[in-house]
Amino acid sequence: MLAGAPQYLVSGLTQGAAYGLIGLGYTMIFNTTGIINFAQGEFVMLGGLLSVYYLGAGLPLALAVLAACLTTAVVGALMERLTIRPLVGAPAVNAVIVTIGVSILLRGGAMLAFGKDTVALPAFTGVRPLLALGAAIQPQSLWVLAVTLALLAALKLFFTVSIQGKAMLACSCQQKAASLVGISVSRMALLSFGLSGLIGAVAGAILAPITMTAYDVGMMLGLKGFAACILGGLGNPFGAAAGGLILGVLEAFGAGFVASGYKDAFAFVVLLLLLFVKPSGLFGKAGVERV
Amino acid sequence: MRRSLRGNNAVQAALFLALLLAAPAALPNDYYLSICILACLSAIIAVGLNLLMGYAGQVSLGHAAFYGLGAYTTAICTTRFGLPIPVGMVAGIAVATVVAWIVAVPTLKLKGNYLAMATLGFGIIVSIVFNETVDLTGGPSGYVGIPRLALFGHVFDTDRGYYNVVSVVLALVVLLSLNLMHSRTGRALRALHVSEKAAGSLGIDIAAHKRFVFVLSAALAGLAGVLYAHYLSFVAPASFGFSASVQLLVMVVLGGMASVWGSVAGAFFLTALPEFLREFEDIDILVYGAILVATIMFLPDGLAGGLRRLAAKCRRAKVSHAKAD
Numbered sequence: 001m002l003a004g005a006p007q008y009l010v011s012g013l014t015q016g017a018a019y020g021l022i023g024l025g026y027t028m029i030f031n032t033t034g035i036i037n038f039a040q041g042e043f044v045m046l047g048g049l050l051s052v053y054y055l056g057a058g059l060p061l062a063l064a065v066l067a068a069c070l071t072t073a074v075v076g077a078l079m080e081r082l083t084i085r086p087l088v089g090a091p092a093v094n095a096v097i098v099t100i101g102v103s104i105l106l107r108g109g110a111m112l113a114f115g116k117d118t119v120a121l122p123a124f125t126g127v128r129p130l131l132a133l134g135a136a137i138q139p140q141s142l143w144v145l146a147v148t149l150a151l152l153a154a155l156k157l158f159f160t161v162s163i164q165g166k167a168m169l170a171c172s173c174q175q176k177a178a179s180l181v182g183i184s185v186s187r188m189a190l191l192s193f194g195l196s197g198l199i200g201a202v203a204g205a206i207l208a209p210i211t212m213t214a215y216d217v218g219m220m221l222g223l224k225g226f227a228a229c230i231l232g233g234l235g236n237p238f239g240a241a242a243g244g245l246i247l248g249v250l251e252a253f254g255a256g257f258v259a260s261g262y263k264d265a266f267a268f269v270v271l272l273l274l275l276f277v278k279p280s281g282l283f284g285k286a287g288v289e290r291v
Numbered sequence: 292m293r294r295s296l297r298g299n300n301a302v303q304a305a306l307f308l309a310l311l312l313a314a315p316a317a318l319p320n321d322y323y324l325s326i327c328i329l330a331c332l333s334a335i336i337a338v339g340l341n342l343l344m345g346y347a348g349q350v351s352l353g354h355a356a357f358y359g360l361g362a363y364t365t366a367i368c369t370t371r372f373g374l375p376i377p378v379g380m381v382a383g384i385a386v387a388t389v390v391a392w393i394v395a396v397p398t399l400k401l402k403g404n405y406l407a408m409a410t411l412g413f414g415i416i417v418s419i420v421f422n423e424t425v426d427l428t429g430g431p432s433g434y435v436g437i438p439r440l441a442l443f444g445h446v447f448d449t450d451r452g453y454y455n456v457v458s459v460v461l462a463l464v465v466l467l468s469l470n471l472m473h474s475r476t477g478r479a480l481r482a483l484h485v486s487e488k489a490a491g492s493l494g495i496d497i498a499a500h501k502r503f504v505f506v507l508s509a510a511l512a513g514l515a516g517v518l519y520a521h522y523l524s525f526v527a528p529a530s531f532g533f534s535a536s537v538q539l540l541v542m543v544v545l546g547g548m549a550s551v552w553g554s555v556a557g558a559f560f561l562t563a564l565p566e567f568l569r570e571f572e573d574i575d576i577l578v579y580g581a582i583l584v585a586t587i588m589f590l591p592d593g594l595a596g597g598l599r600r601l602a603a604k605c606r607r608a609k610v611s612h613a614k615a616d
Binding site for chain 2: 030036083086087090091093094097098100101102103104105107108109111112219223226227230234259261262264265268269271272275276279280281
């Protein structure tokens with residue numbers, strides 16, 4: 001029964017790293033604007049599909065992925081500028097509905113532009129699996145883990161060293177106070193949507209060789225990312241990353257030991273049970289009171 | 292004062308029913324009648340969800356699950372177990388209600404985004420169960436052969452007959468909601484929306500009120516599900532997934548939070564919209580998304596709020612006109 005465990009762990013961590021990155025995107029936008037961006041999953045879809053598109057257009061793989069991520073970052077920034085900023089003063093639920101509308105637009109646009117077929121991106125460095133501890137590890141899994149770690153390190157640096165990063169943190173602590181010390185909150189919102197687009201697209205591009213991609217993969221991935229940041233405690237970027245890994249591993253073990261059809265259900269059941277015990281997530285601030 | 296308000300609600304609901312019953316005369320063909328039936332069913336759920344979201348301020352991203360529970364329960368009871376249709380219908384509503392009660396106890400302790408996540412997770416779990424328990428539900432391809440509604444020896448097998456039934460049910464649900472919101476319970480719900488602490492200090496049992504409105508809205512979703520199953524005589528899990536829950540939430544927000552009539556308008560608008568977008572063919576989904584975004588951007592308090600502001604503007608224009616004379 002336990003023979004498959006190392007394999008489940010590897011595939012769970014790989015998938016979970018991607019969930020973590022998606023959750024990270026939610027967290028960035030939530031921290032600066034207080035909005036849950038339901039178009040986050042579509043950024044992931046765009047990252048994968050645009051990589052395939054640029055590759056088909058003749059760019060080498062590395063450049064194609066880079067171009068896809070940058071394009072998605074621009075899409076994220078445009079989304080903020082065109083649909084979120086005009087909403088200033090409206091209740092948060094309106095902004096959430098707008099992000100749902102934008103996600104429908106992006107999904108529809110991708111369907112028209114790239115068709116309905118499921119496509120795969122070639123693996124970054126071959127497909128010969130490495131054997132270790134009874135598990136076959138795809139080289140792409142290592143890429144996923146490495147890129148996730150690198151991105152987390154870069155973000156940590158961004159938030160602690162760069163002035164923009166510090167300004168963004170300030171916005172998440174107290175928007176009014178941040179604008180009093182001269183931080184442009186709306187520019188930070190723009191930056192957070194751009195960065196979220198970038199991070200989401202990276203997740204989509206590194207995952208595309210493993211799970212394939214299509215115009216409609218965004219919704220489920222987006223939900224998993226949302227679940228990851230709730231699991232970790234909303235607002236804590238590293239909690240989101242950890243939440244993603246936990247969710248991915250849970251899912252892999254659920255699929256392996258319970259039934260693959262129920263893998264999503266298994267992850268959500270555990271998430272619900274956890275929320276009932278710890279209503280503000282694993283690493284969330286204890287600000288969420290219980291009645 | 293209260294008596295006159297209540298009388299007012301009954302008059303409003305009766306006028307609404309008259310309008311609903313007269314509407315088919317203006318429809319070009321029976322196809323639109325079936326859209327109207329589905330719109331009425333959505334409106335029943337949206338009005339219930341609005342009690343929960345608009346008035347009590349509790350988000351649910353999983354309401355389609357209760358819709359599905361109602362539909363599947365009556366489908367299975369009336370075909371597999373051969374129970375009479377009224378029994379199946381009561382069972383469908385009962386299952387939605389009981390499940391909501393069980394879910395409500397731990398879930399409603401959560402707030403804001405955590406509550407959204409929990410209800411979303413619940414919805415997805417139920418939808419996966421619909422998909423995976425193939426022996427019971429028929430799995431992804433759906434459940435066929437559900438009998439058409441028959442009550443008191445009369446079979447409602449024409450769309451027109453069925454439309455009359457759902458119109459009456461919708462009008463009753465609207466009346467119930469209007470009355471509820473003008474009652475002590477309704478005021479308590481609005482109070483706990485504004486501040487749970489303040490409401491609690493006034494002696495309102497917060498947990499009990501939240502649970503009540505959650506269970507009531509789930510029961511209404513179950514009622515709509517039951518009517519859905521006996522209308523289409525076919526149910527499939529795709530109608531009750533996350534997208535359906537989101538659609539219901541959008542109906543409430545688009546119609547205007549905390550407005551019973553807004554939710555009805557939102558439900559009719561969003562159900563009819565795809566039909567009008569058919570002529571755009573491939574790009575209909577883009578137009579749908581664009582309309583959704585634009586409506587929220589330009590009507591921040593929904594269709595109901597937009598109409599209210601338009602009416603106020605007209606009144607002002609009339610007043611200034613009168614002054615100019």
